[in-house]
Amino acid sequence: MQPYLALLVLACLVVASTAIGLVLRRSSGRVRGSADDATPRISPADLGVDAVFGSAATLVQFSTSFCGQCPATRRMLGDLAMADGVAHVEVDVTDDIGLAARFRIRQTPTTLLLDAAGRQVARIGGIPRRAELQLSLAALTATA
Amino acid sequence: MTRPIPQHRTGIDQRSPRFGAAITAVLLAVTIVLELTRPAVWFGYATYDNGPFAEVIGLLPYRLSDPALWLFAAITILFAWGAFAGIRRHPYGALFRAVVRPRVAPPVELEDAAPPTFAQGIGFAITAAGIVLQLLGVPYALVGAASAAFVAAFLNSVFAFCLGCRLYLGLRRLGVLRAPLAS
Numbered sequence: 127m128q129p130y131l132a133l134l135v136l137a138c139l140v141v142a143s144t145a146i147g148l149v150l151r152r153s154s155g156r157v158r159g160s161a162d163d164a165t166p167r168i169s170p171a172d173l174g175v176d177a178v179f180g181s182a183a184t185l186v187q188f189s190t191s192f193c194g195q196c197p198a199t200r201r202m203l204g205d206l207a208m209a210d211g212v213a214h215v216e217v218d219v220t221d222d223i224g225l226a227a228r229f230r231i232r233q234t235p236t237t238l239l240l241d242a243a244g245r246q247v248a249r250i251g252g253i254p255r256r257a258e259l260q261l262s263l264a265a266l267t268a269t270a
Numbered sequence: 271m272t273r274p275i276p277q278h279r280t281g282i283d284q285r286s287p288r289f290g291a292a293i294t295a296v297l298l299a300v301t302i303v304l305e306l307t308r309p310a311v312w313f314g315y316a317t318y319d320n321g322p323f324a325e326v327i328g329l330l331p332y333r334l335s336d337p338a339l340w341l342f343a344a345i346t347i348l349f350a351w352g353a354f355a356g357i358r359r360h361p362y363g364a365l366f367r368a369v370v371r372p373r374v375a376p377p378v379e380l381e382d383a384a385p386p387t388f389a390q391g392i393g394f395a396i397t398a399a400g401i402v403l404q405l406l407g408v409p410y411a412l413v414g415a416a417s418a419a420f421v422a423a424f425l426n427s428v429f430a431f432c433l434g435c436r437l438y439l440g441l442r443r444l445g446v447l448r449a450p451l452a453s
Contacts, residue, residue, distance in 0.1 A: 128307075129303070129307050135306060139302070139421065142421065150425070190439060191382070191384050193438075194385040223439075226442075
């Protein structure tokens with residue numbers, strides 16, 4: 127292959143990688159609403175944790191030991207859970223693939239926002255965008 | 271079922287793996303260009319009469335004299351180093367501490383070493399497979415493996431996105447990984 131063609135292949139790789147990176151960056155941390163009354167209620171027992179859910183909202187964070195962004199997410203969600211009626215529950219699915227499959231966890235951290243009844247209101251992949259999440263939380267604590 | 275996430279593990283500066291990934295990406299780019307500019311010979315060297323492996327064996331000296339292969343082998347060894355000796359003992363980490371760290375602000379937070387170590391293992395698996403398949407004469411095996419590793423290293427260094435870390439759950443769910451590698 128001619129050197130300029132080889133460099134063209136390399137340039138294509140760089141462009142493709144950049145495109146993938148930009149798409150990932152755009153979707154990462156977005157608060158995706160998924161509210162409907164048919165959503166089954168989630169209880170601490172479903173998650174296999176011994177924790178108390180919040181009276182207004184609960185942030186369920188799924189983590190693994192191999193997750194680089196989980197500590198930062200833990201800090202942010204712990205901070206948000208300082209508010210009244212909001213709880214933060216972290217679930218480690220490193221050893222429990224069944225649980226990860228049941229909640230369709232494809233990446234960690236994945237955070238589920240539950241309302242007072244334990245219904246899933248939103249789902250966030252990656253480090254949550256704080257402002258977006260605060261808006262969703264405010265809506266829940268206002269109605270509770 | 272659940273266990274507390276270990277907090278006591280010594281952390282690493284999260285910029286260190288990104289710095290290493292940048293060097294890896296540059297080396298992989300050189301590998302790809304070197305390999306693509308070298309005349310490729312895949313088939314047609316021997317006839318089937320000489321046995322099924324005659325072609326693979328006959329072309330082995332040509333494939334082994336490929337500079338791109340040796341550069342790629344060095345990258346593979348560095349991945350193995352990170353995966354099996356741990357990311358903290360990796361030479362790029364030492365280079366980061368010696369050259370970069372004194373010149374930048376102290377780290378905002380320390381990151382767990384398990385995710386990047388696991389990702390190095392994924393990198394090793396992909397690059398090692400590339401070398402074996404290349405030597406067996408699979409067309410563009412080296413370029414393919416180097417490209418996959420390049421995309422991962424690029425995303426890691428530029429976007430701080432660790433593809434290898436993300437693969438953990440998927441590989442567990444597919445049953446490729448049976449048990450956690452680190453504890």
